[in-house]
Amino acid sequence: MLKDSFSNSELSEIDVSSQKVKIVNVICPICKSKKDITVPVSIINQTGLTTVSIPKxxxxxxxxxxxxxxxxxxxxxxKVDLDLALNKNKEANIDNFNKSNDDLFENLILEGNYLEYKPKKVKNIHMNSEPEKIVSNEEKVMTLKEIYEEFWEFIDDDNSEFKEFIIKDKKRRQGLKSRN
Structure with a gap:
């Protein structure tokens, strides 16, 4: 649903952490809600017409x-008819809502067409919980029999290493009979 007539809003340019951005007034095409958003000048200058996705x-x-x-x-x-978003934890940190624009822009990562918000100060919401235990991968030594039992369907019938297990294996013999 592309619309052609729009009012020209006054634009102001801001220099936020050495990135020039402009404020653009956007209007939701569905409910007509309005809001000023900041858009990086470097991104818009790369193409003739830039598509900006406005998330919910x-x-x-x-x-x-x-x-x-x-x-x-x-x-x-x-309007976006279908949003294939990753299932992310929707817990919001109340501290983020009280930050100034300068604090928010300081945590923006802008590289080419990639824009991400990544706070530098991460608050651990599980401070009172037990810290995660680091489990090392201890190398488990498997016997030849254990290897055969785990991977028997992937081992060729004429494999010399597993010949004694192949001969004794009832599952494999039934499979051989059904093939003939």
């Missing part, structure tokens, strides 16, 4: 896309 709860409860040209004008919107 950034502007409203809808996931949609906004098309922004090199002059930072919104040229269209498109």
């Amino acid at each position: 709860d950034l502007v409203c409860k809808h996931h949609f896309q906004v098309f922004i040209d090199k002059q930072f004008k919104v040229r269209g919107y498109q």
